[in-house]
Amino acid sequence: MRRIFSSMAGVLFLTLLACTTAEKKAVNFEDISSAEGLEKAGLQNDILMVYLYSDG
């Protein structure tokens, strides 16, 4: 997984399946581990929001 973060494009590639969240009440964050094998299609008009949190 580490190589994926070598470029922002890699980050984008990882996040694609979050596109289907439109009607959820709270923010639906994607778990990075579930994003493997996604296609890049459908990203071109979207803004990626990356929430960096700390658990300790």
Next chain:
Amino acid sequence: MVFQDEEVGKYINQNFISLKINSRAGEGPALREKYKVSASPSVLFFSFDGMEIDRIVGFGGDRDGYLHTIQDYTRGRNTLQDYLTHLKNDPDDIDMIMKVAEKYNDRGDLQTAVAYYKQIPSLDPDDENGYRSEVQFQIAVYELVDHANVLPMNNLLKSSAESENLNRGFNRLLRYYSNQQDTLKVLETYEKAVAKLPDDADMLNGYAWYIFQHKIQSKYAQGIVLARHAVKIAPKADAIWDTLGQLLFADGQVQEAIDAMQKASDLAPDEPSYKENLEKYSKSLL
């Protein structure tokens, strides 16, 4: 938590692809370093081509303001690029220069931020916009962080009377010396800090805790005095009662330590470490 808010959630889900990353685990540290993320939580917004649109550092509890900022970013308003465009049209707009500097500061690009901060004194020699203090502070931070030059920050701390500037200035210096593991300089800085900020409970507690953590036995008595004063100022701060209890126990004052730790536990009954400490202290009396 703002992301649990229904209106905020709906807006974000309709407008963004959202990703949540622990900045301390997995790929988080690499991402944090790459984008110079200085605080958690931070939220970064990227366009489809991977360019950063803007970011929000921290969350101050203002839900409406947070939503407003996110809505602005969606529309390309109040972003760094937006401000730079304004500045191109009016290069002497002091408020806009300050906003651009703050944007670069948020991005961890202190060098570019300071280039903007440094424009302000000559454009506003009489400080009519009121940025002088902040500009001086940010330049001092830059000298400290990027050039290991402590002089501007020390000069600022000597001349400043504003408690907010003093608090964050001393904390910057303390972090700098702590990172260098220069215990003597940390102690010296704490001495100056508590002399200038005698009623700053967090600063007093910080010094007392440092004494305890680093087992500086020659200063236990002073640490206890500092912590006792801190709990007078902030009697509901369980963490300060904890500091007091730990120092008292380390100093051999077991019954007093139990009393202080009991206070901490009463204030935060769900904190297991307080109960563990109480048990440990009580056993030592047997």
